[in-house]
Amino acid sequence: MGSIGIGPKTEDPGAEIRNHIAQLLRGRFGFRGGQLQERSLADAVRERMRALGRSNPADYLRDLLSDGDDGRELPALLSEYTNTETHFFRHRGRFELLCARVLPELLARKNRSPRPLRLLSAGCSSGDEVYSIVMSLWPHRSKWNPFGLEVVGCDINERALAKARLARYGSWPLRFAPPNIKAGFFAPCPGEHGILEVNEAVRRHTSFRRANLVDPGLPDQPGMAGFDVIFCCNVIIYLDGPSTVRLLDNLWRMLEPDGFLFLGYTENFPGLRQTCETVSSQDYVAYRKPRPERPATPAGEHVRGPLPRDPVVPSAGTKVKAPAAAAPGPDENTAGLCELARRHCLADRHEAAAEIVDRLLDRAPHCAPARLLRGHLLCGRGERAAAADECIKVLDIDPLCAAAHLLLGMLLAEAEALEDAVGEVRKALFLDRDLPLAHYTLGKLQAGQGNREEAVRAFSAAIRVVHAQPDKPVAAELPVELGARALAELAEQQIVRLKLGGS
Ligand SMILES: C[S@@+](CC[C@H](N)C(=O)[O-])C[C@H]1O[C@@H](n2cnc3c(N)ncnc32)[C@H](O)[C@@H]1O
Structure with missing residues (x-):
């Protein structure tokens, strides 16, 4: 893998890395930003870098990402970062x-x-x-x-x-x-x-x-x-x-x-x-909590009480809005063209999609969504090495792009580099826990390696994520035709097969 880039040069490269880390923590744990928290995140990152003897923030971000979910660095950073103020008989x-x-x-x-x-x-x-x-x-x-x-x-x-x-x-x-x-x-x-x-x-x-x-x-x-x-x-x-x-x-x-x-x-x-x-x-x-009004469904869906879907931000009294992305995204025109290219991909109009992507990248070679689409198109044409190269470039521009890790994982799986493939898919899940295709791919990889229990867990996670968010695209920005329900059905079939003793 290429090194994790820090994007265009700024006066304070640490600030840019912290921005990536803030985004990561926001995605995984939902912390909202705000100047106060940003300052304490800066302190937490500095403290962790000192403890690890790291002087380059980009190296620290790489440690954090490669350590993954079960590693030690994320808990160590969280221990530095979260506000734990409490006392006995508070209120x-x-x-x-x-x-x-x-x-x-x-x-x-x-x-x-x-x-x-x-x-x-x-x-x-x-x-x-x-x-x-x-x-x-x-x-x-x-x-x-x-x-x-x-x-x-x-x-x-x-x-x-x-x-x-x-x-x-x-x-x-x-x-x-x-x-x-x-x-x-x-x-x-x-x-x-x-x-x-x-x-x-x-x-x-x-x-x-x-x-x-x-x-x-x-x-x-x-x-x-x-x-x-x-x-x-x-x-x-x-x-x-x-x-x-x-x-x-x-x-x-x-x-x-x-x-x-x-x-x-x-x-x-x-x-x-x-x-x-x-x-x-x-x-x-x-x-x-009110008693449920209807019984549990045969599919095992959770019956929930009538939790209001639009809670109001504590004390502020204003409706909740999704926060603005911390990193600057592509401009409106670029975003529109990427969306058009994605739709062409979904409708099997790959040449039209490739034409848009090429034009976009001529104009804006650092546009990560366009690079990701190029990787996807190259993968579709069987040009695995070139596709993997594009994924690495995407990750140089945007180290937190879960879809790029996922695509890279799938490419490595096709090349039978199974351990590396699992590593990349885990990174995708580390960045976006609710990525159904990543859970499914992990299930396939684990099943292929004879790890049945882990495979069943991964397929079950894919099903759970689809049930929880049926409208969420299965592969984030990757234009994958497979719908969420179809993916859940496939995952169910895989579980049955594993339970019957297949792999
Ligand atoms: C300010 S303390 C509150 C402690 C206690 N509940 C009280 O009222 O005194 C907030 C705690 O929430 C924890 N926390 C924040 N986000 C969390 C999350 N996503 N999952 C679990 N714990 C979280 C923090 O680590 C911290 O220990």
Whole structure:
């Protein structure tokens, strides 16, 4: 692969790379921009580069991309970047509302279904909220003890999660805790002056895990559904509009019917108030998820409560709009011509498409979408090496182009460079988790290598993504004729074949 370019020269090449990284984090985790966050992203990147002994930001971006989803660098960067401000009994009224109004309702229902009471702290940071929940519910334990109590904390920040698991705190995070809390639930840490450790009796009811709240696959992960109560406080304020919708959609799927959702103090959604019953006390409110009106479909689609599709940006009171792309795209005329070329490709008018693409690239050789189309056309003509070359050029211009990684992966697969192919497809998925053709291609590659379980997982992901977003093109900007439903059917057939023992 060619090196990751930093595009046209600017005064501060680091700023351009940071822009790419900001885009990457926005795509994966939904962080909205804003000057403050950009400044802390700059600090986070600088800190990570220092830790890795990197001096060139372009090298750092390459590390980040090649490390991929399961690697260590992305969690390390997130640990530097996300705002983890929290403390015990933050907005105490929420915990009082939980005990006074929500718990009695849940307990009344538990008599009919005797499974543990399950609560989630989504975006739990260092665990203060998780332990505050257990400590608030403690005086009522004679009522919940017969069923059991589980409080799960999840976050993307691994450093914060490690702190949560350690359960040791100084006096500052406990500054707003009720007076009896320190004596009742903590013990001094021997040899660590001023540090208190949460008692084992409380910790036994808690667990922590890494999870991205805007990942559409999250509710399908083991243990991430069936919650009676979800606290998701002071997380949405950091997200952009589309990610807020994804996050709320996830929370809704993870919550039991009649379960309760607590949001942060300033995270008000008039849409939720219109569709949900609420319980409230003083300034605090919890939303009750309505029971589904229709049964689950045979296809296994999730039945969702009537989550409003147009939530309103917290406190700002304006409708959510997709954020403007951070990197400058092609001008209107170029974009229109690329679209025309794409349509020609889809209608099998490849010569007409090639003519437009050639003209465009004569005029604007750095136009990544046109280069991608040229790669696609060359691939269609069987000119694999030239097509791969175009993909590499696209990635030199736009290192975050998921479609270019995907096309390169498919070309490498055809050339039987299977390991490299898997690497490229994974990069595509790292940049765009919801790319159905990338999941499908990964499934084919894994099946071809005899990795059945991984193949089934990848095909299932393709189906899930199509069900979640049936109108999304299966291969991003690549003009692939295959429709989303057809791809899902193919994936289903592949799963059946694998389960019957084929590869
Ligand atoms: C300001 S803290 C809030 C902690 C706690 N909920 C509270 O209200 O005190 C926000 C937390 O959300 C986490 N977070 C942000 N985006 C996330 C995402 N997409 N998935 C999971 N956690 C996320 C951050 O890592 C951070 O720990």
